[in-house]
Amino acid sequence: MKSYIKGDWENGKFQKNISITSQKFGLHESTISNGKKSSFSGVLKAGESISTRVNGGRAIRKLAVKLNAVHMEQALRATVIAMEFDGKNTVWVPVGDLFGTGYKISPYKGLLSEVNEEGGMTLYFPMPFQESAKITIHNYGKEAIELVKMDVHHASWEWDERSLYFHANWRNYPNIETSEKKDVNFITISGKGKYVGDVLTLFNNSYHWWGEGDEKIFVDGEKFPSNFGTGTEDYYGYAWCSVADFEAPFIAQPIGDGNRSPGLTVNSRWRSLDVIPFEKSLKFDMEIWHWASTHMDYAPTTFWYGTKDAKAEFSESVKNVQIPVRFADKFEAEGFAINEVRGGEAIIQAFLLFDWSARNHLLWKGIKKNDVLKTGFYSENERLGELTMVFTHAADYVIVDVMLNDELIFENLDLYNEKLSIKKHPLRNGKIKKGNNTLKLIVKGANKANPKADKLGVDYLIVE
Structure with missing residues (x-):
């Protein structure tokens, strides 16, 4: 049996073989x-x-x-x-x-x-x-x-x-x-x-x-x-x-x-x-x-x-x-399912020294006007009350429309700020469905202070 030798990791041979083998196992029925x-x-x-x-x-x-x-x-x-x-x-x-x-x-x-x-x-x-x-x-x-x-x-x-x-x-x-x-x-x-x-x-x-x-x-x-x-x-x-x-x-x-x-x-x-x-x-x-x-x-x-x-x-x-199972109160955006990306790249960004609730947020980068990101999340129960979404704001962040379950909840939301920060955006009468929910983000443009803005960050969503 041939084993790996020094240098196989650096030249990508090890990763390539693991990927090929995993794919074959994945296709196995x-x-x-x-x-x-x-x-x-x-x-x-x-x-x-x-x-x-x-x-x-x-x-x-x-x-x-x-x-x-x-x-x-x-x-x-x-x-x-x-x-x-x-x-x-x-x-x-x-x-x-x-x-x-x-x-x-x-x-x-x-x-x-x-x-x-x-x-x-x-x-x-x-x-x-x-x-x-x-x-x-x-x-x-x-x-x-x-x-x-x-x-x-x-x-x-x-x-x-x-x-x-x-x-x-x-x-x-x-x-x-x-x-x-x-x-x-x-x-x-x-x-x-x-x-x-x-x-x-x-x-x-x-x-x-x-x-x-x-x-x-x-x-x-x-x-x-x-x-x-x-x-x-x-x-x-x-x-x-x-x-x-x-x-x-x-x-x-x-x-x-x-x-x-x-x-x-x-x-x-x-x-x-x-x-x-x-x-x-x-x-x-x-x-x-x-x-x-x-x-x-x-x-x-x-x-x-x-x-x-x-x-x-x-x-x-x-x-x-028979002990009741537990779920979290917040819906952390880094846990959202990415259902569709039309423009840019959606990643989880972690920074232990910043104030995101779980030291992460969902970052959508390399974006421009009319780009669309569709995500999904699950709720074990229907939730009614004041809905709050927490977004990241920064000098290179865009203006966005936010749709929850095909309903526009925030229009032309400007995420520009001179300094990196997080801000809460409340909605008085919010509703999360029992089961699967969708959150859609549509880039509308950028603040005049930075027309080249190309990012968007979501921290979490909560209904109280």
Whole structure:
């Protein structure tokens, strides 16, 4: 096998090969030879459950789920998928966490999981069994949910001495205090198996970074962890507290709103290339190291394979999926989806010493008259009241029209100012829709003091 040599990074060879390989993985579509599909759907009232069974020596190769609910966010947390294989309970995880989207539908595509814009969620881990499998959907919420679909794709499997059972376990640490550094347990396993990945869903209640803590993975009772990391963000494949959404074959951040401000963040890592085998036990701790003394919600989901005797040394309670999920009051512009750019370039600009609410803003640069930027953001509820938008003002900033959900809310808003500053612009009767919202910016021109102005910056939006 040919490895990389000194100079490959500088000449771009390393980055090019990684990009090509990632693209190939992204185009890969899972195929199931001689497979069958078991499907079920229906409305589940609060407290109800529905199950299906698959018999014979087979393996589930693809699990596809779609839900609908009045309060979708709580439904993604309070709806639980449970699985048992050959009579052994091995999976008990909220739907959103199992599919790597947390409690908000956030589209992404990885090698072993994906979520699409329509809310379809898919998992591709092979789940073999010798005699039977049972898959159950529990509605532990207070409201009815619609199970639009639950497709279980399965195929034949020849069980042998190497075969292991699929496990997925969820833990919840609600309102955990961050004033002191501490280790929290992702999972402790007794028995033989292989550790293959995890998803971390959290709500950060601060404008400070949460993820300095290191992973510490102890294999087979070792006193010092053989896997000792350099930070939670490093473990999940990013750096600098990035709020940018990303996807790759083995890592993803479909939403990073909570990285520099109050909000939801979801990180995932599939260890297809760096599986951790263990003969007797595995213990995975993650250090909580937050820049601020605050509280946060912290919920890891772990994925592993084990023998029939292997087991997780805990079980989560139903009451923990019934805790109301949290969202931020502000809509930070750096978290907006960029839907269309007609002219210029839209980027996230960070400057730790400036007064943007999360030390970032959405910067649209290189723009001219009649250029258009269309963005989108999501609200879990309808919000009515005084709407305030906070813009960056500077000597090279333009005049703009602002449209919210196709309604003009600010006309010829002049963002010129001699010195860099931020200003609040209120609207007495504002409305944010439940669900997806659109914000459209249209460049109208520039202040006479600087006809060459070519920038625009948005900090955040709030309704109070």
